Every structure is written in C-alpha cells, then in structure tokens.
Amino acid sequence: MGEISKESKRRFIVIMGPAILVNLLFMLTLSNDVRRWVVTVTYILAMIVFVIWSIMSINKGERNKEGLMEDSGCVFCDIVHKRADSYMITQNEYTTTFLDSGPIAEGHMLVVPNKHVITMDQLDDRKAADELMQSIIGAAQLLVKAGVCSDYSILQDSGEHAEQDIKHVHFHIIPRHANDHVQFNLQTNSDAQKEEIMRNIYNKLKTTNGGL
C-alpha cells in the first residue's frame, strides 16, 4: 500500500467538513448533554459514509491488480483500466502499449507499467521492471516487423526538470526516418565532462548501494 491518495483526502474533506460545520452550528443552540449526543452521532454517520464511499470506489476499480491506489486524475491509469479510449496495441498483467495521441511520427507508441508510479526510480518491483523492458523491446520489434520503420528512438522523462508531462512512467517508442527533423538536442556538458567531476561522480555512484 502506498500513501493515502488525493481522492481519499478529498473525500474525507468533503464529508467531514460539512459534519464539523453542522456540529458547530448545533453547539450554539443546544444544551450540553444534547450537544455531546449530536456530535457523536454526526461523526459516526460521516465516518460510515466515508467508508462506504471508499469501498464502492474500490469495487469500481480504483485499485489496480497489485492492490495499489491509482492517481484518480491520471490519463494513463484511465487508459490502462479502459476508462478512456485509446488505440491500445497490447496489454498484459504488467504493461500496456498504445499509440501516443499526440504522435511526433506515424506509429509513435507509448509503453507504460499498469501500476501507477510517477518516476522510474519508484519502479521497485523487479518482475514488473523486467516485464516493462520486454514490452519496450516488443513494441520496437512490432514497429519493425509491421514495416513501420527500421529505426526508432526510445525516450523516457522522469520528473519535472526532465520535462515529464504525464506523471505516470512512460516510454516513447518513436519511429525515425531520413530527414524527419525530430531532434532531441543531446549536447555534451563540458563541465560534467571534466576529469575531476567525472572521478567524483564515479566514486559517489560506485560507493552507493541501491538499484534493482
């Protein structure tokens, strides 16, 4: 289980907010004993409504197959769970592959893990990670086999400064052709290339435990 979802917090506020307001109004008009009674009953009722609403949402599919909460505003979760239309190419227990709705080339596909995770480093399930890589390779093989292209670029942005647009891990598989004018502008950073900096970052990475 991850943290409490935004949707759960919103529901809690929607239900408990009015409950608190109602209680405050009653407080001003009622005697001590009645006040205590009204406060208790109102809070119990509000909690019951909150729990029932949450359980109903879970049954509607707000949890994915791994039992983790989705981000309710996530368009890729909507596509994975077929609440939104897409040109879905393939789907298995772990991943979904579909055409990018804003393609920069014909056949531009996206491969996403079914589980809602925002950045790559949050993908800590080795099996899911292996499946993701297999689906990425599978998407590339499909493009080649279908004769869409023989060359392609694979792009993944994680985090705000990497200009990640949709906050759900996704890989772009982009067909490439001669003179297609697609540019990623990867340029060497001459500071990062300096011997001392290279040695420092190398030592830091070599002495840190982590990763799958």
Ligand SMILES: [Zn+2]
């Ligand atoms: Zn999502």
